[in-house]
Amino acid sequence: MLPELTATRYVTPLKEGGSLPGIVEADDDGTYVLKFRGAGQGLKVLVAEVLVAGIARLIDVPVPDLAVVRLDPRIAKYEADEEVQDLLTASVGTNLGVDFLPGSLGYDGSRPPGADLAERVIWLDALTANVDRTWSNPNLLVWHGRTWAIDHGAALYFHHSWPSRAPSPERFAAQPFDASRHVLRDVAGDVARRHDELAARLTPATLEAVVAEVPEEWIEPTPDLADASTVRAAYVQMLRARLDGPLTWVPEGAAA
Incomplete structure (x- = not known):
């Protein structure tokens, strides 16, 4: 099963994504790109992300590690951007965390x-x-000299x-x-x-x-x-x- 974590801080949105993913810090001291359950595409996008990443690992295609990240409703209260606050509120509960690859x-x-x-x-x-x-x-990143596949929703x-x-x-x-x-x-x-x-x-x-x-x-x-x-x-x-x-x-x- 995917590891289960809790988001401790919402850092910033990634506005280039249509579903408005965001960077969060979690209670394992890691940083994740969070794909939100409350985004317009719905839960099936999160399912596709998990399934395609799992298949990728089986055929040796590099993909970032995934985790289930729980979002507390209190995090949304401190977000000034109204659009992001609405998304965070709609995404209370479990969301998909994709390991952030710094410097990629x-x-x-x-x-x-x-x-x-x-x-x-x-x-x-x-x-x-x-x-x-x-x-x-x-939907590819270059990190540590390798090509990584991302975003399979x-x-x-x-x-x-x-x-x-x-x-x-x-x-x-x-x-x-x-x-x-x-x-x-x-x-x-x-x-x-x-x-x-x-x-x-x-x-x-x-x-x-x-x-x-x-x-x-x-x-x-x-x-x-x-x-x-x-x-x-x-x-x-x-x-x-x-x-x-x-x-x-x-x-x-x-x-x-």
Whole structure:
């Protein structure tokens, strides 16, 4: 399970993010980028962050450590910015903390990763249908000479339709992925040749362990998914269907 911490101080907002994440200090003396449960995208964004980061670790894509960070209502009282105060008030309870990497730089292509890591990142994004890793929004950091993948809330889009539509593993399995605009496309070689190697790491047991990291209170049952265990099983089923399906989502060809 993810470590559970309590925020001790709200430091500053990161206004470049659409969900207005913020920097907080926690009771482990660490500093975290906090993704708020009260942001407009809702709890499913936090779920996607946990799941994609968990899969990334299984295939050796560097991602910051995650934690569940509890926000006390008293913190909001001392925030002067009305928009931020409203967000903090709406986010009392558990939120997602992403380990802050001090001194990290946003990815600009000047220090690209090797082809091996670039292929892993593209394969990860293709598997999870993460379209949010382009030059418009790279969602990569360079820290201590390594490239780190961040911000995966836009992935696993299928769960946003669950309140009104039953899960469709077949639909997700067949959904193609366009890697032509991916920020690492020109660095990677042939991503398709990596599929068997990387997919072998995502057994049902390892995927179940990743899904188990999501806090129970972030799981949202639906008319078709009556409880948390059923929702968790649906995530595993969707991912397994994509791994075992027609593989139309796997990018082919080498970089130009």
